[in-house]
Amino acid sequence: MLVARRFHLAIRIGTLIASSAMVSAAELPLMPFPSKAIVSEGRLRVDSSFRVGLNGYSDLRLMAAVDRFVARVSRQTGIPMLPGKAATLEVECKERGSLVPALGEDESYHLEIRPDQASLEARTVTGAIRGLETFAQLIRPGPDGFQAPTVTIEDRPRFPWRGLMLDAVRHWMPVSVIERNLDAMAAVKLNVFHWHLSDDQGFRVESRRYPRLTQMGSDGNFYTQADVRQVVAYAQDRGIRVIPEFDMPGHTTAWFVGYPELASAPGPYAIERKWGVFAPSLDLSREATYSFLDGLIGEMAALFPDPYFHVGGDEVDGAAWRQSRSIQAFARDHQITTSRDLQAYFNHRLQKLLQKHGKIMIGWDEVLGPGLARETVIQSWRGQASLAEAAVRGHGAVLSFGYYLDQLWPASRHYAIDPLDGAAGDLTPEQTKNILGGEACMWSEYVNAETVDSRIWPRLAAIAERLWSPRDVTDAGSMYERLENVSRTLEWTGVEHQSALEPMLDRLASPRSSHALRVLAGVSEALGIEGRRNLAENASLVPLNRFVDAVRPESERVRTLELAVKSLTTSSAAIPELRATLTEWAANEAELRPLGEANLLVAEVVPLATHLAVAGRIGLRALELIETKQPAPGGWVEEQSRELDRLEQPTAQVRLAAVRPVRLLVATVGPLPTARLRLQALDSASVRRGIEHPCNTPATVLNWTIETNRSTMRLNSKLWVVRLAARMLRSHE
Ligand code: ACM
Numbered sequence: 107m108l109v110a111r112r113f114h115l116a117i118r119i120g121t122l123i124a125s126s127a128m129v130s131a132a133e134l135p136l137m138p139f140p141s142k143a144i145v146s147e148g149r150l151r152v153d154s155s156f157r158v159g160l161n162g163y164s165d166l167r168l169m170a171a172v173d174r175f176v177a178r179v180s181r182q183t184g185i186p187m188l189p190g191k192a193a194t195l196e197v198e199c200k201e202r203g204s205l206v207p208a209l210g211e212d213e214s215y216h217l218e219i220r221p222d223q224a225s226l227e228a229r230t231v232t233g234a235i236r237g238l239e240t241f242a243q244l245i246r247p248g249p250d251g252f253q254a255p256t257v258t259i260e261d262r263p264r265f266p267w268r269g270l271m272l273d274a275v276r277h278w279m280p281v282s283v284i285e286r287n288l289d290a291m292a293a294v295k296l297n298v299f300h301w302h303l304s305d306d307q308g309f310r311v312e313s314r315r316y317p318r319l320t321q322m323g324s325d326g327n328f329y330t331q332a333d334v335r336q337v338v339a340y341a342q343d344r345g346i347r348v349i350p351e352f353d354m355p356g357h358t359t360a361w362f363v364g365y366p367e368l369a370s371a372p373g374p375y376a377i378e379r380k381w382g383v384f385a386p387s388l389d390l391s392r393e394a395t396y397s398f399l400d401g402l403i404g405e406m407a408a409l410f411p412d413p414y415f416h417v418g419g420d421e422v423d424g425a426a427w428r429q430s431r432s433i434q435a436f437a438r439d440h441q442i443t444t445s446r447d448l449q450a451y452f453n454h455r456l457q458k459l460l461q462k463h464g465k466i467m468i469g470w471d472e473v474l475g476p477g478l479a480r481e482t483v484i485q486s487w488r489g490q491a492s493l494a495e496a497a498v499r500g501h502g503a504v505l506s507f508g509y510y511l512d513q514l515w516p517a518s519r520h521y522a523i524d525p526l527d528g529a530a531g532d533l534t535p536e537q538t539k540n541i542l543g544g545e546a547c548m549w550s551e552y553v554n555a556e557t558v559d560s561r562i563w564p565r566l567a568a569i570a571e572r573l574w575s576p577r578d579v580t581d582a583g584s585m586y587e588r589l590e591n592v593s594r595t596l597e598w599t600g601v602e603h604q605s606a607l608e609p610m611l612d613r614l615a616s617p618r619s620s621h622a623l624r625v626l627a628g629v630s631e632a633l634g635i636e637g638r639r640n641l642a643e644n645a646s647l648v649p650l651n652r653f654v655d656a657v658r659p660e661s662e663r664v665r666t667l668e669l670a671v672k673s674l675t676t677s678s679a680a681i682p683e684l685r686a687t688l689t690e691w692a693a694n695e696a697e698l699r700p701l702g703e704a705n706l707l708v709a710e711v712v713p714l715a716t717h718l719a720v721a722g723r724i725g726l727r728a729l730e731l732i733e734t735k736q737p738a739p740g741g742w743v744e745e746q747s748r749e750l751d752r753l754e755q756p757t758a759q760v761r762l763a764a765v766r767p768v769r770l771l772v773a774t775v776g777p778l779p780t781a782r783l784r785l786q787a788l789d790s791a792s793v794r795r796g797i798e799h800p801c802n803t804p805a806t807v808l809n810w811t812i813e814t815n816r817s818t819m820r821l822n823s824k825l826w827v828v829r830l831a832a833r834m835l836r837s838h839e
Contacts, residue, residue: 203230318364353418
């Protein structure tokens with residue numbers, strides 16, 4: 107394997123790298139992967155004399171970006187940086203570009219790192235900011251100190267709209283949380299922060315015109331106008347647009363606590379404490395509603411410089427309108443017969459108000475109704491079809507379906523979703539231009555300020571790559587390698603997705619050691635919103651202090667163990683590590699059990715620890731069979747597979763990810779299931795190498811070679827290899 111890797115590297119030196127699959131994370135640990143890169147042999151030293159020189163256009167925003175960059179590199183390397191004489195990195199910017207980050211602005215840059223010096227050229231300040239982030243990701247420790255690889259990079263985004271929506275309503279997100287996430291967003295070149303600011307559970311921005319919105323509708327958790335200005339400026343410095351969302355006409359219960367006259371039914375109203383879709387909706391039949399909105403939008407429009415203003419529009423169930431006599435009379439007068447058409451009427455009025463205040467409307471895909479102004483942007487969350495439909499009708503369109511971080515999918519699942527897939531694949535080139543990009547969504551029913559970073563990062567970096575990098579950058583193996591890298595550098599930008607875990611586990615175990623919980627947490631995965639909806643948890647005042655809240659959505663440890671098991675095809679080097687891990691799992695239950703006896707919050711995960719111990723023992727037995735090349739006893743594989751199915755059932759809203767590498771080990775022992783042949787192509791050389799290896803049976807090898815070869819070629823073009831392998835297998839047995 108190693109030899110092959112070196113060979114590929116050798117032929118690649120000095121050649122154009124146009125795909126992440128062609129390069130290892132060790133060579134170019136970048137995320138998002140650039141449009142074009144040429145790696146050459148050599149290194150640029152990064153030491154305490156590191157200095158950035160500014161040529162061409164320069165302003166306070168660029169200088170601040172450079173200062174942040176140097177401070178970040180200093181944190182990342184641990185090297186105090188005093189400016190040296192000569193610049194190590196020359197930055198040449200042609201012009202200011204848009205002062206307030208704008209849709210479609212030039213974000214391209216050209217970065218050249220040579221052994222003696224580096225240069226970064228960009229047309230705009232935003233382009234330079236993107237290039238600095240690339241440079242920061244390239245810095246790694248080497249044999250003589252920190253260094254960056256010599257490389258030439260040409261880079262520009264694929265889509266102009268690359269965002270994160272954060273729900274600051276269902277759980278309160280202080281300014282510090284927003285700012286550290288803006289830093290991390292900038293690190294992966296995202297450029298839209300969509301701030302979900304009002305919903306049934308709260309109204310989160312100070313309105314001086316309508317103070318009861320927050321006085322009565324926020325529990326005291328709201329952003330002052332000074333906070334908003336601070337966040338907008340912070341984002342602007344990092345080339346990130348801020349789009350506020352005031353969700354209406356549904357999701358408005360919190361508005362009605364202070365202003366019940368806006369509602370379709372008399373009230374009184376209280377802040378909603380549960381999760382879900384609720385009936386209260388704005389009374390769209392009264393002129394007073396529009397006067398109020400005129401005032402509110404005017405006030406908010408002045409706070410948020412971006413021309414786009416999100417009006418929500420999702421999940422209006424129409425019940426409040428159907429039950430109101432005056433609204434039904436209004437509908438008859440206007441010859442409107444459905445709730446959908448009532449909402450279209452409302453949107454039309456809303457759009458005029460936005461226009462008056464210089465704003466362009468964006469809404470969730472429910473706003474895609476008759477008569478919608480062409481300039482309105484549609485954010486597609488219910489499926490990819492609405493994205494294409496919006497584009498066909500001439501609207502700009504942003505994809506969020508498939509990018510819901512609260513579902514806690516593995517990064518690879520989000521990564522596989524492309525805005526131009528599905529119905530969008532049939533668009534004309536002209537219509538395709540309307541697809542502006544995508545936005546990940548972090549709804550906060552089951553996250554709070556303590557846990558939100560670990561639900562956003564590092565998985566958002568994979569979505570950021572989907573939206574920035576060329577379309578053919580799709581190799582999940584390469585993505586995960588680079589994701590692990592970027593996940594570490596993100597901690598230096600300030601997000602606490604990794605560092606928050608240990609204090610949470612310590613709190614759970616207190617006053618005892620959290621070691622056993624850490625072992626369990628490292629190989630467990632939290633279920634997403636779909637796995638957590640139950641009566642007991644369906645409310646905002648439920649504490650998020652359980653094991654499931656500490657555990658990450660995707661286990662990096664398990665992924666590396668899966669790779670270790672797969673490596674058994676060609677080498678037995680991973681056996682000691684696998685044995686040590688499985689032994690630790692088998693023993694961990696005994697350490698954790700006493701913790702659970704004394705502690706309610708740990709008690710619920712004792713069964714999970716029991717499952718881990720069983721999985722550990724199954725894995726140890728499989729490893730023994732593999733090592734001694736013994737066949738499994740009759741029915742053993744099937745029996746263990748059934749047992750692993752049982753162990754994989756969620757416990758305490760957590761999935762035991764540890765089952766996955768054990769399943770692979772058991773399959774390695776077992777006979778070759780024909781279904782596996784379908785999975786992957788294989789190459790005869792690695793089959794031969796594997797067969798020759800002392801720890802493998804031929805069946806194991808064929809199994810694993812098929813499973814591990816990640817070629818994307820279609821199977822039927824590789825059938826000959828399968829046949830060859832089968833022949834080799836027969837001759838060997
Ligand atoms: C949404 O998820 N209701 C936009």
